[in-house]
Amino acid sequence: MQRIGDAPGVRRTLILAAVALAALFLLLPLVAIFAQAFAQGMGVFWSNVSDRYTVAAIGLTLFITVLTIPVCLVFGVALAWLVTRFAFPGRRLLQTLIDIPFAVSPVVAGLVYLLLYGRNGWLGGWLDGHDIQLMFAWPGILLVTIFVTCPFVARELIPLMQAQGSREEEAAVTLGAPGWTIFRRVTLPNIRWALLYGVILTNARAVGEFGAVSVVSGAIRGQTNTLPLHLEQLYQDYNTVGAFASASLLALIALLTLAAKATLEWRAARQEAHP
């Protein structure tokens, strides 16, 4: 069948242009990160990565991410279920509200948490009186990370669940299946790829968040420094290789994320083809 743009000349030009632009715009920065990280050889790179403070920063970043994902997962699924399976007043509003984290600059996101839970905030004052510290400790970092990442799972699920409709679940209800069983047996298999994709996006953002975390972290080395903050500090200290060594770890996580996503999409596509 004849299609637009199938002439070999057009095809070759367009592919070449796309690949060239992508290489220049996307691949080159990636290469630059690793080139800078290994600029002084493997030994220097390794001594930077195995530095006590870097290891602590990696630990904290993973710890925060591991705690963030389940929270976002539960919220995302609940919200998607709510807005796609039921009609109620304020449904549109609720859907727009979850876009707030996309509309708020991360620095401001950190600020609003600080204004609320900081020592001078109206909740923070009470907490301080009870010797509970949220800001400048890991719970504060966790809170802002949840704030900036919470829309991802919901945003992935809503369009899909809307498109699929609720006919299958309704059939299951008629057959008398209990709620959890319906969700586990009927809904979950339909949405699992989108769910995983949402988790991957959440993970990527949770690992890399800088602006919001920098406001509430306190940047205590070895204690409340996440990997992106640690990177910025090394950069401030004129340790370019160290900064890019940390950057390369983050880039590596980004690459793993991309690989996981590509694999998922490939499996999802295969499943669609052979259900």
Place this chain on the structure above:
Amino acid sequence: MSTRALPFAIGRTPKRVLPGFGLSLGISLTFVSLVLLLPMTGLFGQLAGLSLAEYWAIISDGRVVASYTVTIGAAAVAALVNAAFGLLLAWVLVRYEFPGKRLLDALMDLPFALPTAVAGITLATLYASNGWMGRLLEPLGLEVAYTWVGIALAMAFTSIPFVVRTVQPVLEDLPAEVDEAALTLGASDATAFRRVILPHLWPALVTGTGLAFVRSLGEFGAIIFIAGNMPYETEITALMIFVRLQEYDYAGASAIASVVLFVSLALLLAINVWQGRFIKRLHGGRG
């Protein structure tokens, strides 16, 4: 994020036969109020401390207004560049088979996966006058780092995936008959694309470009390293918020932040509504 299907559009009003309404409503409302709305009260608490005149004085200050111009201008350029670049990439990824295609496809999401601070220091290093790219561009008279171009570049980098990922699924769903019909009528490739394909892609393209634009308005981490931060010339609005924070001026920071917040939310809402209308029209008003 992908908008594989367009949200807010499809489906008749669902009946409440399914279980879990109370539970999901409870979780969602608790979460939205505690995590999203409660902290925002802090922002509005700061704003409440300002009189209208003070608020206006802060947000209409000459330097802040200049920063709106820089931010909006650069974001618009970045969004338009991304519209063209994203369309090209989506087209190539959907229509052609070639070695390395899956790699290219995976690479598209890099800007979302890469922390913005990493993107910032890397772009600044690449496009500085002694960087790999800067060394090539400077002799041509094109200065990127510390100029307006650098700001647009950083914005474009962080928002590439929006256009690609919104156009891609629509292009995939376009039946081959559309092409054929156009070509059998004897139209050239360019004409057929413009007259037949583009109208189908239009909503997705506008949505993707709009999302890219909104994202660029709020971006800070990636830009700050490559912008010269010269008053009136290369200062972005996010920097003005940052400056107010440094001065312990929470009210001022909140006031400027509120402008960005309202503009972004209004744009997001407009995109959602516009998209809904368009889909309704496509479905012959049944939606």
Place this chain on the structure above:
Amino acid sequence: MTLRPLFQRPLFQRSLLAIALGAGLIGPASAAERELLNSSYDIARELFAAINPDFVAHWQETQGETVAVSQSHGGSSAQARAILQGLRADVVTYNQVTDVQALADGGLVDEAWQEALPNAASPYYSTTAFLVRKDNPKGIESWDDLVRDDVSMVFPNPKTSGNGRYTYLAAWGFADQHFDGDEEQIHDFMRTFLRNVAVFDTGGRGATTSFIERGRGDVLISFESEVNNIRSEYGSDDYEVIVPPVSILAEFPVAVVGPNAERNGTTDLAQAYVEYLYGEEAQRTLAGFNYRVHHEAVVEEFADQFPETELLRVEEVFGGWEEAMEAHFANGGLLDQLQRR
């Protein structure tokens, strides 16, 4: 990278535990070891990484107690803001008098903090100096060379950086002296001065990168200590340090954050720490990092390193920090007016 082996590693488990402990959720770190948190400015990490072990050894020797000192670094104003909002630092070591004052105004530092320790609570000091390219091709010796048409310079934005504020004040102080207080001429001078800035980075590090790695500007202006460090970092042969004959006194104030130290049970330790900074051992380390110090023996030892220069005091030229901040750096102040188009 598989996650399971990583999670099983004792190092990782210990670091998780340390995070939980450090966060204060499980309470003060098992009470076995007292810990001091020093909140400090950017780029002082290596300095305190050198001083802290000496202090720990000193405390062990004199008191027979093992303690630990943790560091938090960031922009000085952001650091003070964090403490005001609840970061439980025991001591502060800043590069801005105003940031300690902000803590005093917030009731977290004793109001008479500047009298509590010698030299207005500033154990070391520095001044603003120039870094120029090899052989000083533009012949820059003092502030009036910087307003020439053919000179462009790099220093951090006074709005976001204490370092940048010192540069602005030093130039003003020079102009004030040069034009004998004639306001119009001072304003003209400052307007030209600000127009000659090539890049306004948000912090000292960004400015250095712009100057060294991006090749912008003819001169980088920063603390004398900093330009010396940069010169030794990036090659003594490629750059030269110029200390102008007139410049500003940059103080590095320290203070104990009383309520926090009391809460953490570290009041004695915190006090000893700030006092230790005045001792010979710490002063020698400070001089090694190109800071000017007060300890006589050390001053003599490092005399060659620090050229004589007239240091203007903010109190004398501007009537005090509060006045300077209000008149120059506040929103709509002189800095904004001079930059207005």
